[in-house]
Amino acid sequence: xxxxxxxxxxxxxxxxxxxxxxxxxxxxxxxxxxxxxxxxxxxxxxxxxxxxxxxxxxxxxxxxxxxxxxxxxxxxxxxxxxxxxxxxxxxxxxxxxxxxxxxxxxxxxxxxxxxxxxxxxxxxxxxxxxxxxxxxxxxxxxxxxxxxxxxxxxxxxxxxxxxxxxxxxxxxxxxxxxxxxxxxxxxxxxxxxxxxxxxxxxxxxxxxxxxxxxxxxxxxxxxxxxxxxxxxxxxxxxxxxxxxxxxxxxxxxxxxxxxxxxxxxxxxxxxxxxxxxxxxxxxxxxxxxxxxxxxxxxxxxxxxxxxxxxxxxxxxxxxxxxxxxxxxxxxxxxxxxxxxxxxxxxxxxxxxxxxxxxxxxxxxxxxxxxxxxxxxxxxxxxxxxxxxxxxxxxxxxxxxxxxxxxxxxxxxxxxxxxxxxxxxxxxxxxxxxxxxxxxxxxxxxxxxxxxxxxxxxxxxxxxxxxxxxxxxxxxxxxxxxxxxxxxxxxxxxxxxxxxxxxxxxxxxxxxxxxxxxxxxxxxxxxxxxxxxxxxxxxxxxxxxxxxxxxxxxxxxxxxxxxxxxxxxxxxxxxxxxxx
Numbered sequence: 001x002x003x004x005x006x007x008x009x010x011x012x013x014x015x016x017x018x019x020x021x022x023x024x025x026x027x028x029x030x031x032x033x034x035x036x037x038x039x040x041x042x043x044x045x046x047x048x049x050x051x052x053x054x055x056x057x058x059x060x061x062x063x064x065x066x067x068x069x070x071x072x073x074x075x076x077x078x079x080x081x082x083x084x085x086x087x088x089x090x091x092x093x094x095x096x097x098x099x100x101x102x103x104x105x106x107x108x109x110x111x112x113x114x115x116x117x118x119x120x121x122x123x124x125x126x127x128x129x130x131x132x133x134x135x136x137x138x139x140x141x142x143x144x145x146x147x148x149x150x151x152x153x154x155x156x157x158x159x160x161x162x163x164x165x166x167x168x169x170x171x172x173x174x175x176x177x178x179x180x181x182x183x184x185x186x187x188x189x190x191x192x193x194x195x196x197x198x199x200x201x202x203x204x205x206x207x208x209x210x211x212x213x214x215x216x217x218x219x220x221x222x223x224x225x226x227x228x229x230x231x232x233x234x235x236x237x238x239x240x241x242x243x244x245x246x247x248x249x250x251x252x253x254x255x256x257x258x259x260x261x262x263x264x265x266x267x268x269x270x271x272x273x274x275x276x277x278x279x280x281x282x283x284x285x286x287x288x289x290x291x292x293x294x295x296x297x298x299x300x301x302x303x304x305x306x307x308x309x310x311x312x313x314x315x316x317x318x319x320x321x322x323x324x325x326x327x328x329x330x331x332x333x334x335x336x337x338x339x340x341x342x343x344x345x346x347x348x349x350x351x352x353x354x355x356x357x358x359x360x361x362x363x364x365x366x367x368x369x370x371x372x373x374x375x376x377x378x379x380x381x382x383x384x385x386x387x388x389x390x391x392x393x394x395x396x397x398x399x400x401x402x403x404x405x406x407x408x409x410x411x412x413x414x415x416x417x418x419x420x421x422x423x424x425x426x427x428x429x430x431x432x433x434x435x436x437x438x439x440x441x442x443x444x445x446x447x448x449x450x451x452x453x454x455x456x457x458x459x460x461x462x463x464x465x466x467x468x469x470x471x472x473x474x475x476x477x478x479x480x481x482x483x484x485x486x487x488x489x490x491x492x493x494x495x496x497x498x499x500x501x502x503x504x505x506x507x508x509x510x511x512x513x514x515x516x517x518x519x520x521x522x523x524x525x526x527x528x529x530x531x532x533x534x535x536x537x538x539x540x541x542x543x544x545x546x547x548x549x550x551x552x553x554x555x556x557x558x559x560x561x562x563x564x565x566x567x568x569x570x571x572x573x574x575x576x577x578x579x
Contacts, residue, residue: 018295025293032259035067042068042132055228057236059244062229066252069212069225073147073204076140080148080200084193088152089181092159096339102156106561107554109149109506121221135221142211146510147200150454150503154196154461157499157569158189187271192496194268195461198261198410199454202417203507205249226252234426234519242426250415257411263287265410269403283407354551361544370533370552376440377516377529378556381508384448385455385501392456393497397489400463401471413460417453424449425518429525443527446515451507455500462496463489495569502565509557513538530556 018026091101121138128134162185170184208227222228226245233241266284290296358366399406399413425446432442466489474488512531517524526532530553537545 018293021289021292022295025289025296028259029296036071038067040071055222055224055232057229057232057238057241059241061224062226062244062248065225065229066248068223069208069227070252070256072136072140072211072223072225073143073201073208076143076147076204077197077201079140079144080151081197083144083148084151084155085186088155088159091152092156096335099340100343102566103558103561105149105152106502106506106557108145109153109503109510132223135223138221139211139223139225142207143204146204146207146507149506150203150458150499151193151196151200153499153503154192154458154496155189157495158192159185160569161495162188190268190271191465192458192461192499194261194264195457195464196499197264199417199457201256201261202253202415202453203450237426253415254411259286262407262410263290354547358544358548358551362548366545366548367552370530370548373528373533374530374552374556376527377509377512377531377553378560380444380447380512380529381505381560384444384452384508385505388448388452388455388504389497389501392452393459393493396456396459397463397493400460400493401466403464406460406464413453413456417450417457429518429523432525433523439525439527443515443518443525446518447508447511447531448504449515450511451504454504454507455497458496458500458503459493462493466492498565498568502561502569505560505565506557509553 087101087105091098091105120141121135124138124141125134128137166184166188170180175183208225208230212223212225212227212231222231226248230242230245233239233245263284263286266287399409428443428446431437432439470488470492474484479488509531512529513535514531516527516529516532517535519525526536530549534546534549534553537549
């Protein structure tokens with residue numbers, strides 16, 4: 001019997017008709033798109049708008065400021081994700097490139113944001129003359145430098161610890177490089193990457209004040225945002241305004257937790273590597289809502305089909321006979337020798353150029369001063385990382401093994417991680433001055449306030465992806481106490497912990513520039529260290545000493561990571577895979 005075209009058309013229209021879930025989802029989607037359009041239009045405004053519109057402490061301005069700040073952070077997060085896939089893949093796939101890229105990443109995550117701003121503000125303002133876009137790009141880049149590194153380390157750690165049986169399965173199915181990346185490596189990395197994205201978004205708040213209220217020499221740029229609002233409140237000693245800023249942050253964090261990260265955590269749970277399904281899975285009301293929609297689901301179906309088609313695209317498979325590989329082996333060793341020689345020459349050339357630039361105006365005493373101050377900062381970083389490890393590893397494991405508890409703790413953890421330590425600086429100044437405490441000791445905890453969460457979030461990610469069959473086997477054999485930690489849990493979370501510790505260490509070096517020099521009104525306290533040195537030289541626009549401080553900090557970071565974190569990373573990749 002021939003199908004009635006009219007009834008067929010009616011049936012298709014009925015499948016596209018919005019249901020009750022669409023009534024909630026569609027306004028929500030349009031609201032997000034509308035906010036993005038407003039933010040983009042404001043970024044394209046003339047630079048004269050910044051000069052004519054002063055930042056106000058009126059709390060009714062906070063919704064607009066919060067929108068501007070969140071859009072900058074989301075733009076930086078998107079750039080960080082692209083950077084993570086490109087940079088992490090190059091480092092994880094090429095042994096030769098990893099020799100250069102990983103130490104460079106160590107340096108990049110540790111050099112203070114203010115050190116970047118010293119050289120990038122002028123560049124972006126020149127790139128977009130007479131436009132707010134230049135200042136906005138400078139702020140986004142500053143936030144990017146506080147978000148990208150831990151995401152890249154997490155992705156790199158996942159690439160080098162892919163279980164052997166999954167690797168063999170991909171080879172058996174003859175996955176192309178493109179298919180392997182999107183069907184094996186990205187899904188395997190996704191749970192840890194999502195938690196690091198949350199940490200990046202939260203950690204970006206720590207530098208919002210520095211990125212929205214920029215001062216480099218005689219250049220003063222203030223962008224509308226919560227960071228600029230907080231900077232003005234601290235300058236005026238307005239505790240009420242600080243309270244309004246904290247309230248605005250709470251609202252914003254809850255919103256992007258519910259609208260973005262909670263759905264991502266629930267979605268990424270399906271990529272857990274285990275043979276036994278977990279008893280409890282993370283949930284998200286928004287993800288459930290979108291899955292139940294009719295019109296939105298049908299409207300986005302073409303995008304899904306396009307993505308599936310891209311994932312199925314094969315690429316050329318190059319097979320080299322074993323005999324050819326054997327003949328190329330000496331050539332490969334020769335390539336290694338040439339590559340290492342080029343790296344050594346490049347490093348020596350860089351050192352020579354830096355030394356020539358610095359020695360033109362500075363002396364050996366300046367170098368000794370920078371080394372002495374760098375030692376002070378290194379001691380603070382090492383002690384603080386040890387304390388943070390002892391506190392947050394047990395807590396992170398307890399949260400990660402309990403999905404329901406993780407759901408409840410997640411917004412609180414994001415808020416604590418996002419809470420700018422800058423807001424606690426006035427309290428620290430008042431307490432230290434009142435009790436006559438030593439700033440060299442009591443300003444140190446401010447360095448770890450914003451970076452300790454890297455350890456917590458990565459340990460939670462490791463514990464939440466720990467295979468359920470492993471924990472059940474440990475329970476069956478009645479493995480408890482210290483033996484459970486030594487033989488079961490610590491080996492399982494160790495790669496994640498190392499990633500968190502490396503980024504926390506780098507973040508602490510980064511935070512030293514704002515934590516070793518704090519102020520409240522006219523009262524300023526300084527703790528001797530390399531961060532304070534760079535901050536003072538940046539304020540004075542003394543570029544030779546800024547370069548010297550950054551070079552010495554890079555040297556300390558590379559040595560510290562080469563002697564401690566890199567061997568631990570290699571051990572985790574070699575011995576502690578979930579195979």
